[in-house]
Amino acid sequence: MTVELRVLEPGRWDRWYGELERAFGGAEESPEERSLWHDLTECERSLAAWDDDELVGTTGAFSFRLSVPGGSLVPTAGVTCVGVRSTHRRRGVLTAMMRRQLDDVRRWGEPLAVLTASEPPIYGRFGYGLATERLRMEIDSARVRLTAPTGTDEIRLRLVPPRAGIAACEAVYARRVAGRPGMLARQPGWERLPLLDPPSERRGAGEVGCVLAERNGEVVGFARFAVKSDWDEAGPKGSVLVRDVEALDPAGYAALWRHLFEVDLTSTVIASNRPADDPLLHLVSDVRRCRLRVRDGMFVRLVDVGAALAARTYAAPVDVVLEVEDAFCPWNEGRWRLSGDQKGATCERTTDSADMALSVRELACGYLGGFGLTALAGAGRIRELRPGALTEAATAFGHPVAPWLPHGF
CATH class of the missing domain: 3.40.630.30 (Gcn5-related N-acetyltransferase (GNAT))
Structure with missing residues (x-):
C-alpha cells in the first residue's frame, strides 16, 4: 500500500x-x-x-x-x-x-476505545464488541396513559429556551453519569451538542424546546423535544420528537413524560434513543402500543485488558483466569487473573491454568454489564475450562442498570 x-x-x-x-x-x-x-x-x-x-x-x-x-x-x-x-x-x-x-x-x-458503527459488521475484526443497546419507542399517546408515582403532582414544569436552560440541564446530566455505565462525562464544548438544531435537519418539525422539572426551586430533571405537526380529516395528529429526558428521581421523570404525552395537537410520542431498561416501560398502561424496537448502540474495544478490567467493579466476588485471544492487539493475548468484587478489582498476568477462554471481543460485549457471558457461551464464543467458572464470571460481570450511550459522536 x-x-x-x-x-x-x-x-x-x-x-x-x-x-x-x-x-x-x-x-x-x-x-x-x-x-x-x-x-x-x-x-x-x-x-x-x-x-x-x-x-x-x-x-x-x-x-x-x-x-x-x-x-x-x-x-x-x-x-x-x-x-x-x-x-x-x-x-x-x-x-x-x-x-x-x-x-x-x-x-x-x-484502556478503552468506543464507537458507534454505520455498518456493525466492520469493526468486529478489530476487536470491537457490541456493549450497549438503544430502544426506540413510537407511543400512541392518545391511548396510552401513565401511572405517575407519588409526588409527581408536586413537580413544577417550566418551559425555557434551550440555551437558557443549558446550565441546569448539564448539572442534572452530570449527576446521572456515574449511575449508568456507557454514559460519557461531558468535556468542555460538548454541552453545545444538545443545542444543535439546524433548520435543514428538522424534517418538518419545529424548533427544539426545553422543559425543566423543579421541586422547591431546584431543577431535578429536563426534557428536550420538538413537535412535528400533522392533520387529517379527523383533526390533529402531530408527533412529539423526544431528544433527551433525564431526572434525578421517579417523580421528576414521570412529570416530564406526562408533559410530553400531553402536548397539544399531538397523538404520538417518538423517542429514538432510550436505555433498554427505561423506567417509562413500567409507567405506561399498554406497552404494546409503544411499538418498541431495539437496535445496536455503542461498540467497545479493550485496548489494555488488565487496566480495563481493573477499572470497574463486579456484582459478586470473582477470581478467574481468562485466556484472552487478541490477534489485532497482541499485547493483550495470554492469561489474565481477574480478582474483584463490589469494592474494586485487580487484573494481572499469570501463568496459572485458564478457567475460561474467549477473545477480546467477548470481553468487550460483557464489559459494561449489558450482555451476559452465559449467552455468549451459548453462542460458542466463550469456552468454560473449569466447571463453575462461567457462572461465577457471568454473575460478577452483570450490572443492575443497563448500559446506554445517550448521544452519538
Missing part, C-alpha cells in the same frame, strides 16, 4: 471533513454542524490517509471519560469520522488506520 498516514493539520480540517462527507454520501452538513465538529475535533488525535496529494481516508478519536460499572470514569478514545474513499477500498487503508489508532490509544494510556 502506498497510502501514508499523517496526523491531521488544523489548516486542512475543511478538506479532511469534506472527504468524510463524501464517504457518507456527499451531502454537505449545515454550517452549524460543521462549526460544532470543527471546534470539537482534536486534530492531534486525528489521522488523514494520503495517496500522494489525494486525501483518501479519515479517522479521529475524541478524549472521553466513560462511566463503567462501579461509577468510575475511565479515560476512553471516542473513535469517530471513519471513512475511506470508494476508489481505495480493499487496499488496507481502514486496517492501517485502525492499527495506527489503537497503537496511539495505547500510547496515550487510555
Whole structure:
C-alpha cells in the first residue's frame, strides 16, 4: 500500500471533513454542524490517509471519560469520522488506520476505545464488541396513559429556551453519569451538542424546546423535544420528537413524560434513543402500543485488558483466569487473573491454568454489564475450562442498570 498516514493539520480540517462527507454520501452538513465538529475535533488525535496529494481516508478519536460499572470514569478514545474513499477500498487503508489508532490509544494510556458503527459488521475484526443497546419507542399517546408515582403532582414544569436552560440541564446530566455505565462525562464544548438544531435537519418539525422539572426551586430533571405537526380529516395528529429526558428521581421523570404525552395537537410520542431498561416501560398502561424496537448502540474495544478490567467493579466476588485471544492487539493475548468484587478489582498476568477462554471481543460485549457471558457461551464464543467458572464470571460481570450511550459522536 502506498497510502501514508499523517496526523491531521488544523489548516486542512475543511478538506479532511469534506472527504468524510463524501464517504457518507456527499451531502454537505449545515454550517452549524460543521462549526460544532470543527471546534470539537482534536486534530492531534486525528489521522488523514494520503495517496500522494489525494486525501483518501479519515479517522479521529475524541478524549472521553466513560462511566463503567462501579461509577468510575475511565479515560476512553471516542473513535469517530471513519471513512475511506470508494476508489481505495480493499487496499488496507481502514486496517492501517485502525492499527495506527489503537497503537496511539495505547500510547496515550487510555484502556478503552468506543464507537458507534454505520455498518456493525466492520469493526468486529478489530476487536470491537457490541456493549450497549438503544430502544426506540413510537407511543400512541392518545391511548396510552401513565401511572405517575407519588409526588409527581408536586413537580413544577417550566418551559425555557434551550440555551437558557443549558446550565441546569448539564448539572442534572452530570449527576446521572456515574449511575449508568456507557454514559460519557461531558468535556468542555460538548454541552453545545444538545443545542444543535439546524433548520435543514428538522424534517418538518419545529424548533427544539426545553422543559425543566423543579421541586422547591431546584431543577431535578429536563426534557428536550420538538413537535412535528400533522392533520387529517379527523383533526390533529402531530408527533412529539423526544431528544433527551433525564431526572434525578421517579417523580421528576414521570412529570416530564406526562408533559410530553400531553402536548397539544399531538397523538404520538417518538423517542429514538432510550436505555433498554427505561423506567417509562413500567409507567405506561399498554406497552404494546409503544411499538418498541431495539437496535445496536455503542461498540467497545479493550485496548489494555488488565487496566480495563481493573477499572470497574463486579456484582459478586470473582477470581478467574481468562485466556484472552487478541490477534489485532497482541499485547493483550495470554492469561489474565481477574480478582474483584463490589469494592474494586485487580487484573494481572499469570501463568496459572485458564478457567475460561474467549477473545477480546467477548470481553468487550460483557464489559459494561449489558450482555451476559452465559449467552455468549451459548453462542460458542466463550469456552468454560473449569466447571463453575462461567457462572461465577457471568454473575460478577452483570450490572443492575443497563448500559446506554445517550448521544452519538
